[in-house]
Amino acid sequence: MNLLPVLPLLIPLVTALACLLAWGRRSAQRSLGVAGAAALLGAAMALLRTVSRTGIVAVQIGNWPAPFGITLVADLFSAIMVTVTGVIALVVAVYSLAAMDARREVFGYYPLLHLLLLGVCGAFLTGDLFNLYVWFEVMLIASFVLLALGGERPQLEGAIKYVTLNLMSSALFLAAVGVLYGTAGTLNMADLAVKLRASAAPGLVTTLAVLFLVAFGVKAAIFPLFFWLPAAYHTPPVAVSAVFAGLLTKVGVYVMIRVFTLLFVQDVGYTHQIILVVSGLTMVTGVLGAVAQNEFRRVLSFHIISQIGYMILGLGLFTPAALAGSIFYIVHHIMVKTNLFLVSGAAYRLRGTFELKSLGGLYREAPALSILFLIPALSLAGMPPLSGFFAKLALVKAGMERGEYIIVAAALGVGLLTLFSMTKIWAEAFWKPGEASGAGAAPGSWAWIIGPITALALVTVVLGLVGQPFFALARRAAEQLLNPAAYIQAVLGGPPR
Amino acid sequence: METPLAVVIGGLYAVGLYLMLRRSVVKLLIGLAVLTNAANLLIFTAAGMTRGRPPLVPSGQAQLSPPYADPLPQAMILTAIVIGFGVLAFAVALVHRVVQVVGSDDLDAMKTTDT
Numbered sequence A: 001m002n003l004l005p006v007l008p009l010l011i012p013l014v015t016a017l018a019c020l021l022a023w024g025r026r027s028a029q030r031s032l033g034v035a036g037a038a039a040l041l042g043a044a045m046a047l048l049r050t051v052s053r054t055g056i057v058a059v060q061i062g063n064w065p066a067p068f069g070i071t072l073v074a075d076l077f078s079a080i081m082v083t084v085t086g087v088i089a090l091v092v093a094v095y096s097l098a099a100m101d102a103r104r105e106v107f108g109y110y111p112l113l114h115l116l117l118l119g120v121c122g123a124f125l126t127g128d129l130f131n132l133y134v135w136f137e138v139m140l141i142a143s144f145v146l147l148a149l150g151g152e153r154p155q156l157e158g159a160i161k162y163v164t165l166n167l168m169s170s171a172l173f174l175a176a177v178g179v180l181y182g183t184a185g186t187l188n189m190a191d192l193a194v195k196l197r198a199s200a201a202p203g204l205v206t207t208l209a210v211l212f213l214v215a216f217g218v219k220a221a222i223f224p225l226f227f228w229l230p231a232a233y234h235t236p237p238v239a240v241s242a243v244f245a246g247l248l249t250k251v252g253v254y255v256m257i258r259v260f261t262l263l264f265v266q267d268v269g270y271t272h273q274i275i276l277v278v279s280g281l282t283m284v285t286g287v288l289g290a291v292a293q294n295e296f297r298r299v300l301s302f303h304i305i306s307q308i309g310y311m312i313l314g315l316g317l318f319t320p321a322a323l324a325g326s327i328f329y330i331v332h333h334i335m336v337k338t339n340l341f342l343v344s345g346a347a348y349r350l351r352g353t354f355e356l357k358s359l360g361g362l363y364r365e366a367p368a369l370s371i372l373f374l375i376p377a378l379s380l381a382g383m384p385p386l387s388g389f390f391a392k393l394a395l396v397k398a399g400m401e402r403g404e405y406i407i408v409a410a411a412l413g414v415g416l417l418t419l420f421s422m423t424k425i426w427a428e429a430f431w432k433p434g435e436a437s438g439a440g441a442a443p444g445s446w447a448w449i450i451g452p453i454t455a456l457a458l459v460t461v462v463l464g465l466v467g468q469p470f471f472a473l474a475r476r477a478a479e480q481l482l483n484p485a486a487y488i489q490a491v492l493g494g495p496p497r
Numbered sequence B: 001m002e003t004p005l006a007v008v009i010g011g012l013y014a015v016g017l018y019l020m021l022r023r024s025v026v027k028l029l030i031g032l033a034v035l036t037n038a039a040n041l042l043i044f045t046a047a048g049m050t051r052g053r054p055p056l057v058p059s060g061q062a063q064l065s066p067p068y069a070d071p072l073p074q075a076m077i078l079t080a081i082v083i084g085f086g087v088l089a090f091a092v093a094l095v096h097r098v099v100q101v102v103g104s105d106d107l108d109a110m111k112t113t114d115t
Helices: A007-021 A026-054 A076-099 A102-106 A109-125 A129-148 A153-184 A189-197 A202-220 A228-232 A238-262 A268-292 A296-317 A320-351 A367-381 A387-402 A405-431 A446-465 A468-482 A485-492 B002-020 B025-046 B071-102
Strands: A057-060 A071-074
Touching: A007 A026, A007 A076, A007 A109, A026 A057, A026 A076, A026 A102, A026 A109, A057 A485, A071 A076, A071 A109, A071 A189, A071 A485, A076 A109, A076 A238, A076 A320, A076 A446, A076 A468, A102 A109, A109 A129, A109 A238, A129 A153, A129 A238, A129 B071, A153 A189, A153 A202, A153 A228, A153 B025, A153 B071, A189 A238, A189 A485, A202 A238, A202 A268, A228 A296, A238 A268, A238 A296, A238 A320, A238 A468, A268 A296, A268 A405, A296 A320, A296 A387, A296 A405, A320 A367, A320 A387, A320 A446, A320 A468, A367 A387, A367 A405, A367 A446, A387 A405, A387 A446, B002 B025, B025 B071
Parallel strands: none
Antiparallel strands: A057 A071
């Protein structure tokens, strides 16, 4: 049995338990938290290396053969996502050393963070739909507590919406799983892929596909289902919102891509057309919301929504080039968005506020921080030579090849509006004159804050300047997604189909 | 047996959604609980029901003979009930805290973080 796909689940679990055992000893929890995140990144990179060299790795838990037991599968896409999770985990764990207040640390911040990572990695690696539901719940309950931890009024108000909407979507997901089991008699994704292709009731399968689209759409915050996100993401401490912004919605996108490439490909003309239209609406509404905002983290929250549109745009186009663009976009976006949230935290430390109107003069006081803001901001807007440009270029090119000119025009226009709202943050927070107040100063040293931001900015630049190997990897992952035969064979065994 | 259960599930969904659309947080919570249970019942019904045939190998035989009740949906519902219960416990605590901090259980009083 290959242990590599199990390690990204085992490491956060052990770290969380160790942190729980060290309850009350703050410094022990802090070092454990960082060590656990570093180990997770190491394991994830080893997994990516193995998967990229030897192909898809599947592990049958408890040695039950495939359709009966729980399967963990790591194909290139999941391995990439787990690696990105490891990067974000390490960066945020280091950032938390300086930015997290002692009260939250004592009340279990580190165990919760690692349980969240456990849920995220589990959702990326599982090969079974019901198991996916369980990982979703692990992830959600950890995120609920992280969101509400501290008990400030805005946090609690945000939590009510976040909890309700996510539980609604879980109930919907569960119902869809139940009907799917009634239809196909299995929940193993590889087995389902075989059975659904031969299904006698294509209408029912399409209905189920749309049901799953709605359930995952709430989690991914796509067009009509995103209102919980800007209400909640700007309320918790910065380190927490950075993890949420980077990882949580992307789990929704990941499962959408997984399910709509592996399971529901019977009626591509219908389901993927819906995804395409929704992606356009998501991009436009998200960025319009961002333009209207005047609070640092709310602008960024609305941007998440518009970026989700780009990610599922690739899924809607449904060609290898487009999916590769989506995968590259997800990786780029996780890095950039987490970084922007971390920068907003640094700005908060200098000024004690997130309101753009009260911020100002940050360029004079911290020129290095301003440059570090510009890199992810311009990357998000799609300026060459940063990673966002190549991600957008790939999607736009794939859209042109398919002849979907309206959606391409929307994507380009949204890029322009993104640049506009980033300019707004730049002008208000960094450029316009302002005075230092230092009201937001928290314990911890400045280096722990700048270090992670610099690291992520470097990743963004590297993804842009030497993007070719990363893009080739994304391309291979996309081709793997579109030819599920290897996936099915790795899970179910037997001869190549 | 399926038909009455289907009616019950539809009723539960209606009740759950109605309660969630009220303005009180407490009713929202009850609605959520009803909704999760409706989903559980839906799994149970959708996977098919077999009466009086537990999936036990009779003594003297080597394997099961159909028809027998599928144990998997029941295992899934059991998991879902446990998870739903844990989440509900958290939600009760959250609502308790929200009512304390906000000073009201009216959802309209919780709009300060919206746009």
